[in-house]
Amino acid sequence: MTPSARLAAAIEVLSDIETRRRPAADALKDWGLARRFAGSRDRAAVASLVYDALRRKASAAFVMGNATPRAVALGMLALQRGLAPEAIAALCSGERHAPEPLSADERARLAGASLDGAPAAVAGDFPAWLEPSLTRVFGDDLVPELQALTARAPLDVRVNTLRATREAVQAELAHYAPTSTPLSPVGLRFAVGEDGRGPSLQSEHSFLQGWFEIQDEGSQIATMLAGVRPGERVVDLCAGAGGKTLALAAAMANEGRIYATDVDTRRLAPIYARIGRSGAANVEVRAPKGRYDPKRPDPLADLAGTVDCVLVDAPCTGTGTWRRNPDAKWRLRPGSLAERAKDQQVVLARAAALVKPGGRIVYVTCSLLPEENDEAVAGFLSRHAGFAPQPPAAVKETAGMPDLPARETPGGGLLLTPLTTGTDGFFVKILRHG
Numbered sequence: 001m002t003p004s005a006r007l008a009a010a011i012e013v014l015s016d017i018e019t020r021r022r023p024a025a026d027a028l029k030d031w032g033l034a035r036r037f038a039g040s041r042d043r044a045a046v047a048s049l050v051y052d053a054l055r056r057k058a059s060a061a062f063v064m065g066n067a068t069p070r071a072v073a074l075g076m077l078a079l080q081r082g083l084a085p086e087a088i089a090a091l092c093s094g095e096r097h098a099p100e101p102l103s104a105d106e107r108a109r110l111a112g113a114s115l116d117g118a119p120a121a122v123a124g125d126f127p128a129w130l131e132p133s134l135t136r137v138f139g140d141d142l143v144p145e146l147q148a149l150t151a152r153a154p155l156d157v158r159v160n161t162l163r164a165t166r167e168a169v170q171a172e173l174a175h176y177a178p179t180s181t182p183l184s185p186v187g188l189r190f191a192v193g194e195d196g197r198g199p200s201l202q203s204e205h206s207f208l209q210g211w212f213e214i215q216d217e218g219s220q221i222a223t224m225l226a227g228v229r230p231g232e233r234v235v236d237l238c239a240g241a242g243g244k245t246l247a248l249a250a251a252m253a254n255e256g257r258i259y260a261t262d263v264d265t266r267r268l269a270p271i272y273a274r275i276g277r278s279g280a281a282n283v284e285v286r287a288p289k290g291r292y293d294p295k296r297p298d299p300l301a302d303l304a305g306t307v308d309c310v311l312v313d314a315p316c317t318g319t320g321t322w323r324r325n326p327d328a329k330w331r332l333r334p335g336s337l338a339e340r341a342k343d344q345q346v347v348l349a350r351a352a353a354l355v356k357p358g359g360r361i362v363y364v365t366c367s368l369l370p371e372e373n374d375e376a377v378a379g380f381l382s383r384h385a386g387f388a389p390q391p392p393a394a395v396k397e398t399a400g401m402p403d404l405p406a407r408e409t410p411g412g413g414l415l416l417t418p419l420t421t422g423t424d425g426f427f428v429k430i431l432r433h434g
Protein backbone atom coordinates (compact mmCIF):
# COMPACT_ATOMS: atom_id res chain seq x y z
CA MET A 1 0.00 0.00 0.00
CA THR A 2 1.19 3.52 -0.67
CA PRO A 3 1.49 6.02 2.21
CA SER A 4 -1.61 7.74 0.77
CA ALA A 5 -3.60 4.51 0.77
CA ARG A 6 -2.58 3.85 4.37
CA LEU A 7 -3.82 7.31 5.35
CA ALA A 8 -7.12 6.73 3.54
CA ALA A 9 -7.46 3.38 5.35
CA ALA A 10 -6.79 5.02 8.72
CA ILE A 11 -9.52 7.60 8.05
CA GLU A 12 -11.88 4.75 7.15
CA VAL A 13 -11.08 2.92 10.43
CA LEU A 14 -11.48 6.13 12.44
CA SER A 15 -14.93 6.60 10.86
CA ASP A 16 -15.88 3.07 11.87
CA ILE A 17 -14.73 3.72 15.47
CA GLU A 18 -16.73 6.95 15.53
CA THR A 19 -19.97 5.87 13.90
CA ARG A 20 -20.26 2.43 15.49
CA ARG A 21 -18.61 3.38 18.81
CA ARG A 22 -16.27 0.43 18.58
CA PRO A 23 -12.95 -0.21 20.30
CA ALA A 24 -10.06 0.68 17.98
CA ALA A 25 -8.62 -2.84 18.17
CA ASP A 26 -11.91 -4.35 16.90
CA ALA A 27 -12.25 -1.83 14.07
CA LEU A 28 -8.66 -2.46 12.98
CA LYS A 29 -9.12 -6.22 13.12
CA ASP A 30 -12.22 -6.05 10.91
CA TRP A 31 -10.47 -3.75 8.47
CA GLY A 32 -7.58 -6.22 8.22
CA LEU A 33 -9.89 -9.22 7.75
CA ALA A 34 -11.65 -7.49 4.86
CA ARG A 35 -8.33 -6.49 3.21
CA ARG A 36 -6.37 -9.70 2.91
CA PHE A 37 -3.99 -7.99 0.46
CA ALA A 38 -2.66 -5.77 3.25
CA GLY A 39 0.66 -7.07 4.57
CA SER A 40 1.81 -6.90 8.18
CA ARG A 41 3.71 -3.66 7.58
CA ASP A 42 0.61 -2.05 6.09
CA ARG A 43 -1.51 -3.19 9.03
CA ALA A 44 1.02 -1.85 11.52
CA ALA A 45 1.27 1.46 9.66
CA VAL A 46 -2.52 1.90 9.52
CA ALA A 47 -2.85 0.96 13.21
CA SER A 48 -0.15 3.45 14.13
CA LEU A 49 -1.93 6.26 12.21
CA VAL A 50 -5.20 5.39 13.94
CA TYR A 51 -3.64 5.31 17.42
CA ASP A 52 -1.74 8.55 16.81
CA ALA A 53 -4.99 10.21 15.69
CA LEU A 54 -6.65 9.00 18.92
CA ARG A 55 -3.72 10.40 20.94
CA ARG A 56 -4.37 13.85 19.49
CA LYS A 57 -8.10 13.64 18.84
CA ALA A 58 -9.06 16.84 20.67
CA SER A 59 -6.10 19.02 19.65
CA ALA A 60 -6.20 17.87 16.01
CA ALA A 61 -9.92 18.71 15.82
CA PHE A 62 -9.17 22.11 17.39
CA VAL A 63 -6.54 23.12 14.83
CA MET A 64 -8.69 21.88 11.95
CA GLY A 65 -11.88 23.50 13.29
CA ASN A 66 -13.62 20.20 12.63
CA ALA A 67 -13.89 16.85 14.43
CA THR A 68 -14.47 14.54 11.45
CA PRO A 69 -12.17 11.49 11.18
CA ARG A 70 -10.48 13.10 8.17
CA ALA A 71 -9.86 16.37 10.02
CA VAL A 72 -8.50 14.54 13.07
CA ALA A 73 -6.16 12.43 10.91
CA LEU A 74 -4.86 15.49 9.02
CA GLY A 75 -4.44 17.56 12.18
CA MET A 76 -2.57 14.66 13.80
CA LEU A 77 -0.11 14.51 10.89
CA ALA A 78 0.79 18.13 11.60
CA LEU A 79 0.77 18.01 15.41
CA GLN A 80 2.03 14.52 16.21
CA ARG A 81 4.17 13.67 13.21
CA GLY A 82 5.37 17.19 12.41
CA LEU A 83 4.47 16.99 8.69
CA ALA A 84 4.47 20.27 6.77
CA PRO A 85 1.27 21.23 4.88
CA GLU A 86 2.92 20.38 1.51
CA ALA A 87 3.76 16.89 2.71
CA ILE A 88 0.17 16.37 3.87
CA ALA A 89 -1.12 17.77 0.56
CA ALA A 90 1.08 15.28 -1.29
CA LEU A 91 -0.53 12.39 0.63
CA CYS A 92 -4.00 13.70 -0.23
CA SER A 93 -3.58 13.45 -3.99
CA GLY A 94 -7.14 12.39 -4.75
CA GLU A 95 -5.77 9.58 -6.91
CA ARG A 96 -6.96 5.99 -6.58
CA HIS A 97 -6.91 4.82 -2.91
CA ALA A 98 -5.72 8.25 -1.73
CA PRO A 99 -7.72 10.78 0.33
CA GLU A 100 -9.37 13.67 -1.51
CA PRO A 101 -7.16 16.75 -2.12
CA LEU A 102 -6.98 19.35 0.65
CA SER A 103 -9.54 22.13 0.56
CA ALA A 104 -8.34 25.74 0.78
CA ASP A 105 -9.58 25.88 4.38
CA GLU A 106 -7.74 22.67 5.35
CA ARG A 107 -4.55 23.96 3.77
CA ALA A 108 -4.83 27.26 5.63
CA ARG A 109 -5.53 25.57 8.95
CA LEU A 110 -2.60 23.18 8.57
CA ALA A 111 -0.33 26.11 7.70
CA GLY A 112 -1.37 27.97 10.86
CA ALA A 113 -1.71 24.94 13.16
CA SER A 114 -1.50 26.27 16.70
CA LEU A 115 -2.94 25.40 20.09
CA ASP A 116 -2.84 29.01 21.29
CA GLY A 117 -5.97 29.72 23.30
CA ALA A 118 -7.00 26.08 23.44
CA PRO A 119 -8.73 24.94 26.66
CA ALA A 120 -6.69 22.60 28.89
CA ALA A 121 -8.63 19.49 27.87
CA VAL A 122 -7.85 20.26 24.21
CA ALA A 123 -4.20 21.20 24.67
CA GLY A 124 -3.69 18.10 26.87
CA ASP A 125 -5.95 15.82 24.78
CA PHE A 126 -8.09 14.39 27.55
CA PRO A 127 -11.86 14.16 28.19
CA ALA A 128 -13.10 17.48 29.61
CA TRP A 129 -15.12 15.77 32.36
CA LEU A 130 -11.85 14.65 33.97
CA GLU A 131 -10.42 18.18 34.21
CA PRO A 132 -11.48 18.85 37.84
CA SER A 133 -10.01 15.53 39.02
CA LEU A 134 -6.75 15.87 37.09
CA THR A 135 -6.36 19.49 38.22
CA ARG A 136 -6.52 18.35 41.84
CA VAL A 137 -3.45 16.21 41.19
CA PHE A 138 -1.43 18.28 38.75
CA GLY A 139 -2.38 21.91 39.40
CA ASP A 140 -0.39 24.17 37.07
CA ASP A 141 1.33 21.16 35.50
CA LEU A 142 -1.96 19.79 34.16
CA VAL A 143 -1.33 20.46 30.47
CA PRO A 144 2.36 19.44 30.26
CA GLU A 145 1.64 16.26 32.27
CA LEU A 146 -1.24 15.27 30.00
CA GLN A 147 0.67 16.22 26.86
CA ALA A 148 3.46 13.87 27.94
CA LEU A 149 0.81 11.15 28.10
CA THR A 150 0.08 11.58 24.37
CA ALA A 151 3.55 10.40 23.35
CA ARG A 152 4.27 6.85 22.28
CA ALA A 153 5.59 4.56 25.01
CA PRO A 154 8.97 2.87 24.59
CA LEU A 155 9.36 -0.90 24.86
CA ASP A 156 10.90 -1.86 28.22
CA VAL A 157 11.91 -5.20 29.65
CA ARG A 158 12.82 -6.26 33.19
CA VAL A 159 15.88 -8.44 33.43
CA ASN A 160 15.16 -11.50 35.56
CA THR A 161 18.02 -11.46 38.03
CA LEU A 162 17.23 -15.06 39.00
CA ARG A 163 18.55 -16.07 35.58
CA ALA A 164 20.73 -13.30 34.14
CA THR A 165 22.31 -9.88 34.59
CA ARG A 166 21.40 -6.70 32.74
CA GLU A 167 24.78 -6.78 31.01
CA ALA A 168 24.25 -10.36 29.83
CA VAL A 169 20.81 -9.59 28.38
CA GLN A 170 22.11 -6.40 26.78
CA ALA A 171 24.91 -8.36 25.10
CA GLU A 172 22.53 -11.15 24.03
CA LEU A 173 20.13 -8.64 22.42
CA ALA A 174 22.82 -6.28 21.09
CA HIS A 175 21.32 -6.64 17.57
CA TYR A 176 18.39 -4.50 18.81
CA ALA A 177 20.68 -1.95 20.52
CA PRO A 178 18.88 -1.76 23.90
CA THR A 179 19.84 0.94 26.38
CA SER A 180 19.66 0.82 30.16
CA THR A 181 16.46 2.30 31.61
CA PRO A 182 17.28 5.53 33.46
CA LEU A 183 15.67 4.60 36.81
CA SER A 184 15.21 0.86 37.17
CA PRO A 185 18.52 -0.94 37.73
CA VAL A 186 17.14 -4.07 36.04
CA GLY A 187 15.49 -2.50 32.98
CA LEU A 188 16.41 -2.29 29.30
CA ARG A 189 14.72 -0.07 26.73
CA PHE A 190 14.16 -0.73 23.01
CA ALA A 191 13.35 1.88 20.39
CA VAL A 192 9.92 1.72 18.79
CA GLY A 193 9.64 2.46 15.06
CA GLU A 194 7.47 5.00 13.27
CA ASP A 195 4.87 2.25 12.87
CA GLY A 196 4.71 1.96 16.66
CA ARG A 197 6.28 -1.50 16.71
CA GLY A 198 9.32 -2.63 18.67
CA PRO A 199 11.34 -5.79 18.07
CA SER A 200 9.51 -9.09 18.58
CA LEU A 201 11.40 -10.04 21.70
CA GLN A 202 9.15 -12.92 22.71
CA SER A 203 10.66 -15.20 20.10
CA GLU A 204 14.23 -14.54 21.27
CA HIS A 205 16.04 -17.53 22.79
CA SER A 206 16.94 -15.50 25.89
CA PHE A 207 13.25 -14.67 26.46
CA LEU A 208 12.28 -18.32 26.17
CA GLN A 209 15.04 -19.11 28.69
CA GLY A 210 13.45 -16.68 31.17
CA TRP A 211 16.20 -14.06 31.13
CA PHE A 212 13.74 -11.18 30.90
CA GLU A 213 10.07 -10.20 30.86
CA ILE A 214 8.35 -7.39 28.97
CA GLN A 215 7.49 -4.82 31.65
CA ASP A 216 7.28 -1.04 31.59
CA GLU A 217 9.88 0.69 33.74
CA GLY A 218 7.04 2.24 35.78
CA SER A 219 5.72 -1.18 36.69
CA GLN A 220 9.25 -2.25 37.67
CA ILE A 221 9.66 0.79 39.93
CA ALA A 222 6.21 0.39 41.50
CA THR A 223 7.20 -3.15 42.50
CA MET A 224 10.59 -1.98 43.82
CA LEU A 225 8.82 0.60 46.01
CA ALA A 226 7.12 -2.28 47.84
CA GLY A 227 10.56 -2.78 49.44
CA VAL A 228 10.21 -6.55 49.78
CA ARG A 229 13.13 -8.42 51.39
CA PRO A 230 14.33 -12.02 51.02
CA GLY A 231 12.56 -14.20 53.57
CA GLU A 232 9.35 -12.17 53.82
CA ARG A 233 5.86 -13.60 53.48
CA VAL A 234 4.21 -11.68 50.65
CA VAL A 235 0.78 -11.81 48.98
CA ASP A 236 0.20 -10.52 45.47
CA LEU A 237 -3.55 -10.11 45.79
CA CYS A 238 -4.33 -8.90 42.26
CA ALA A 239 -1.65 -10.88 40.47
CA GLY A 240 -3.30 -11.05 37.03
CA ALA A 241 -0.81 -12.62 34.61
CA GLY A 242 1.93 -12.24 37.22
CA GLY A 243 4.03 -9.34 35.93
CA LYS A 244 4.65 -7.98 39.43
CA THR A 245 4.69 -11.43 41.08
CA LEU A 246 7.78 -12.34 39.06
CA ALA A 247 9.44 -9.02 39.86
CA LEU A 248 8.78 -9.66 43.58
CA ALA A 249 10.28 -13.15 43.33
CA ALA A 250 13.46 -11.76 41.79
CA ALA A 251 13.68 -8.96 44.40
CA MET A 252 13.41 -11.61 47.13
CA ALA A 253 16.13 -13.70 45.48
CA ASN A 254 13.82 -16.72 45.70
CA GLU A 255 13.83 -16.62 49.52
CA GLY A 256 10.62 -16.40 51.55
CA ARG A 257 7.18 -17.03 50.09
CA ILE A 258 4.90 -15.23 47.65
CA TYR A 259 1.24 -16.20 47.39
CA ALA A 260 -0.32 -15.03 44.14
CA THR A 261 -4.03 -14.86 43.54
CA ASP A 262 -6.68 -12.98 41.57
CA VAL A 263 -10.47 -13.00 41.42
CA ASP A 264 -10.34 -14.07 37.81
CA THR A 265 -8.75 -17.43 37.02
CA ARG A 266 -8.58 -16.58 33.31
CA ARG A 267 -6.37 -13.59 34.02
CA LEU A 268 -4.21 -15.74 36.28
CA ALA A 269 -3.77 -18.53 33.71
CA PRO A 270 -0.53 -17.28 32.04
CA ILE A 271 1.23 -17.05 35.42
CA TYR A 272 2.07 -20.76 35.55
CA ALA A 273 4.16 -20.80 32.36
CA ARG A 274 5.80 -17.51 33.29
CA ILE A 275 6.82 -18.82 36.71
CA GLY A 276 8.28 -21.93 35.08
CA ARG A 277 10.31 -19.86 32.61
CA SER A 278 11.53 -17.45 35.27
CA GLY A 279 12.95 -20.00 37.72
CA ALA A 280 10.98 -18.43 40.58
CA ALA A 281 10.80 -21.19 43.20
CA ASN A 282 9.09 -19.27 46.01
CA VAL A 283 5.75 -18.51 44.35
CA GLU A 284 2.61 -20.40 45.25
CA VAL A 285 -0.43 -19.66 43.09
CA ARG A 286 -3.66 -19.80 45.07
CA ALA A 287 -6.33 -19.74 42.38
CA PRO A 288 -9.96 -19.50 43.45
CA LYS A 289 -12.34 -22.28 42.40
CA GLY A 290 -14.06 -20.64 39.45
CA ARG A 291 -14.32 -16.89 39.92
CA TYR A 292 -13.52 -15.68 43.45
CA ASP A 293 -16.66 -15.32 45.50
CA PRO A 294 -16.47 -13.90 49.03
CA LYS A 295 -19.33 -16.24 50.02
CA ARG A 296 -17.14 -19.29 49.34
CA PRO A 297 -13.98 -20.31 51.28
CA ASP A 298 -11.16 -17.84 50.60
CA PRO A 299 -8.06 -19.48 49.05
CA LEU A 300 -5.95 -17.27 51.33
CA ALA A 301 -7.96 -17.91 54.55
CA ASP A 302 -5.07 -19.67 56.31
CA LEU A 303 -2.84 -16.61 55.84
CA ALA A 304 -5.09 -14.17 57.78
CA GLY A 305 -3.06 -11.87 60.02
CA THR A 306 0.32 -13.42 59.10
CA VAL A 307 1.57 -11.54 56.02
CA ASP A 308 4.48 -9.05 55.96
CA CYS A 309 3.48 -7.36 52.73
CA VAL A 310 0.27 -7.47 50.69
CA LEU A 311 0.68 -5.98 47.24
CA VAL A 312 -2.64 -4.60 46.00
CA ASP A 313 -2.12 -3.87 42.31
CA ALA A 314 -5.69 -2.68 42.21
CA PRO A 315 -8.18 -2.88 39.36
CA CYS A 316 -8.40 0.69 38.00
CA THR A 317 -9.28 2.79 34.96
CA GLY A 318 -5.73 2.56 33.60
CA THR A 319 -5.50 6.31 32.92
CA GLY A 320 -1.74 6.09 33.49
CA THR A 321 -1.38 3.82 30.47
CA TRP A 322 -2.97 6.11 27.88
CA ARG A 323 0.36 6.25 26.00
CA ARG A 324 -0.16 2.55 25.17
CA ASN A 325 -3.92 2.65 24.81
CA PRO A 326 -5.08 6.10 23.66
CA ASP A 327 -8.46 4.65 22.67
CA ALA A 328 -9.22 4.03 26.36
CA LYS A 329 -9.20 7.72 27.27
CA TRP A 330 -12.14 8.54 25.02
CA ARG A 331 -14.05 5.42 26.07
CA LEU A 332 -13.78 6.02 29.81
CA ARG A 333 -17.11 6.91 31.47
CA PRO A 334 -17.91 8.22 34.96
CA GLY A 335 -19.76 4.97 35.70
CA SER A 336 -16.69 2.80 35.19
CA LEU A 337 -14.60 5.09 37.40
CA ALA A 338 -17.23 4.67 40.14
CA GLU A 339 -17.20 0.87 39.64
CA ARG A 340 -13.41 0.67 39.95
CA ALA A 341 -13.54 2.83 43.10
CA LYS A 342 -15.87 0.21 44.64
CA ASP A 343 -13.58 -2.67 43.60
CA GLN A 344 -10.63 -0.85 45.19
CA GLN A 345 -12.35 -0.76 48.59
CA VAL A 346 -13.14 -4.47 48.28
CA VAL A 347 -9.51 -5.45 47.57
CA LEU A 348 -8.14 -3.14 50.25
CA ALA A 349 -10.47 -4.64 52.86
CA ARG A 350 -9.38 -8.12 51.77
CA ALA A 351 -5.73 -7.07 52.10
CA ALA A 352 -6.30 -5.64 55.59
CA ALA A 353 -7.42 -9.04 56.88
CA LEU A 354 -4.15 -10.63 55.73
CA VAL A 355 -1.54 -8.23 57.12
CA LYS A 356 0.17 -9.03 60.41
CA PRO A 357 0.87 -6.31 63.01
CA GLY A 358 3.92 -4.39 61.77
CA GLY A 359 3.24 -5.52 58.20
CA ARG A 360 2.14 -3.36 55.28
CA ILE A 361 -0.26 -2.98 52.39
CA VAL A 362 1.37 -1.65 49.22
CA TYR A 363 -1.42 0.00 47.26
CA VAL A 364 -0.66 0.47 43.56
CA THR A 365 -2.74 1.66 40.61
CA CYS A 366 -1.85 2.55 37.04
CA SER A 367 -4.20 5.53 37.32
CA LEU A 368 -3.62 9.26 37.71
CA LEU A 369 -7.07 10.00 39.12
CA PRO A 370 -7.37 11.04 42.78
CA GLU A 371 -10.64 9.08 43.12
CA GLU A 372 -8.63 5.87 42.70
CA ASN A 373 -5.50 7.01 44.52
CA ASP A 374 -5.44 9.44 47.46
CA GLU A 375 -9.21 9.29 47.89
CA ALA A 376 -9.38 5.49 47.70
CA VAL A 377 -6.72 5.28 50.41
CA ALA A 378 -8.48 7.91 52.54
CA GLY A 379 -11.74 5.93 52.25
CA PHE A 380 -9.94 2.78 53.40
CA LEU A 381 -8.19 4.53 56.31
CA SER A 382 -11.49 5.96 57.54
CA ARG A 383 -12.69 2.39 58.07
CA HIS A 384 -9.40 0.78 59.21
CA ALA A 385 -7.97 2.77 62.08
CA GLY A 386 -5.04 0.38 62.63
CA PHE A 387 -3.28 1.44 59.42
CA ALA A 388 -1.04 4.49 58.91
CA PRO A 389 0.39 5.83 55.64
CA GLN A 390 4.16 5.91 55.26
CA PRO A 391 5.67 9.24 54.12
CA PRO A 392 6.80 9.23 50.46
CA ALA A 393 10.43 9.99 51.35
CA ALA A 394 10.56 6.94 53.64
CA VAL A 395 9.05 4.74 50.92
CA LYS A 396 11.74 5.81 48.43
CA GLU A 397 14.51 5.45 51.01
CA THR A 398 13.48 1.92 52.00
CA ALA A 399 13.38 0.92 48.32
CA GLY A 400 16.90 2.30 47.80
CA MET A 401 15.61 5.00 45.43
CA PRO A 402 15.86 8.21 47.51
CA ASP A 403 16.24 10.40 44.42
CA LEU A 404 13.33 8.96 42.42
CA PRO A 405 11.86 12.03 40.65
CA ALA A 406 8.23 10.92 41.16
CA ARG A 407 5.56 13.48 42.06
CA GLU A 408 4.07 13.57 45.52
CA THR A 409 0.29 13.67 45.41
CA PRO A 410 -1.64 16.11 47.62
CA GLY A 411 -2.53 13.16 49.88
CA GLY A 412 1.09 12.02 50.28
CA GLY A 413 1.33 9.25 47.69
CA LEU A 414 4.00 8.75 45.04
CA LEU A 415 2.97 9.26 41.43
CA LEU A 416 5.12 8.20 38.50
CA THR A 417 4.21 9.98 35.27
CA PRO A 418 5.58 10.20 31.72
CA LEU A 419 6.67 13.80 32.44
CA THR A 420 8.51 13.16 35.73
CA THR A 421 9.82 9.61 35.46
CA GLY A 422 9.42 8.92 31.73
CA THR A 423 7.22 5.93 32.55
CA ASP A 424 3.57 4.99 32.46
CA GLY A 425 1.57 6.60 35.25
CA PHE A 426 1.62 4.64 38.54
CA PHE A 427 0.45 5.54 42.03
CA VAL A 428 2.08 3.91 45.06
CA LYS A 429 1.22 4.30 48.72
CA ILE A 430 2.27 2.12 51.65
CA LEU A 431 -0.01 1.59 54.64
CA ARG A 432 1.59 0.18 57.81
CA HIS A 433 -0.42 -1.92 60.22
CA GLY A 434 -0.14 -1.12 63.92
Ligand SMILES: C[S@@+](CC[C@H](N)C(=O)[O-])C[C@H]1O[C@@H](n2cnc3c(N)ncnc32)[C@H](O)[C@@H]1O
Pocket residue numbers: 237238239240241242243244245261262263264267313314315316343346347350
Ligand atom coordinates in the same frame (compact mmCIF):
# COMPACT_ATOMS: atom_id res chain seq x y z
C1 LIG B 1 -4.00 -4.06 37.44
S1 LIG B 1 -4.54 -5.67 37.21
C2 LIG B 1 -3.22 -6.65 37.80
C3 LIG B 1 -1.97 -6.67 36.94
C4 LIG B 1 -0.86 -7.58 37.45
N1 LIG B 1 -0.59 -7.40 38.86
C5 LIG B 1 0.44 -7.41 36.68
O1 LIG B 1 1.39 -6.80 37.20
O2 LIG B 1 0.50 -7.90 35.55
C6 LIG B 1 -5.75 -5.81 38.47
C7 LIG B 1 -6.28 -7.23 38.76
O3 LIG B 1 -7.13 -7.17 39.89
C8 LIG B 1 -8.03 -8.25 39.80
N2 LIG B 1 -9.09 -8.06 40.81
C9 LIG B 1 -10.21 -7.31 40.73
N3 LIG B 1 -10.92 -7.38 41.88
C10 LIG B 1 -10.22 -8.18 42.73
C11 LIG B 1 -10.42 -8.67 44.08
N4 LIG B 1 -11.52 -8.32 44.77
N5 LIG B 1 -9.48 -9.50 44.61
C12 LIG B 1 -8.39 -9.85 43.90
N6 LIG B 1 -8.15 -9.43 42.60
C13 LIG B 1 -9.05 -8.61 42.05
C14 LIG B 1 -8.43 -8.23 38.33
O4 LIG B 1 -8.91 -9.49 37.91
C15 LIG B 1 -7.09 -7.87 37.65
O5 LIG B 1 -6.42 -9.01 37.19
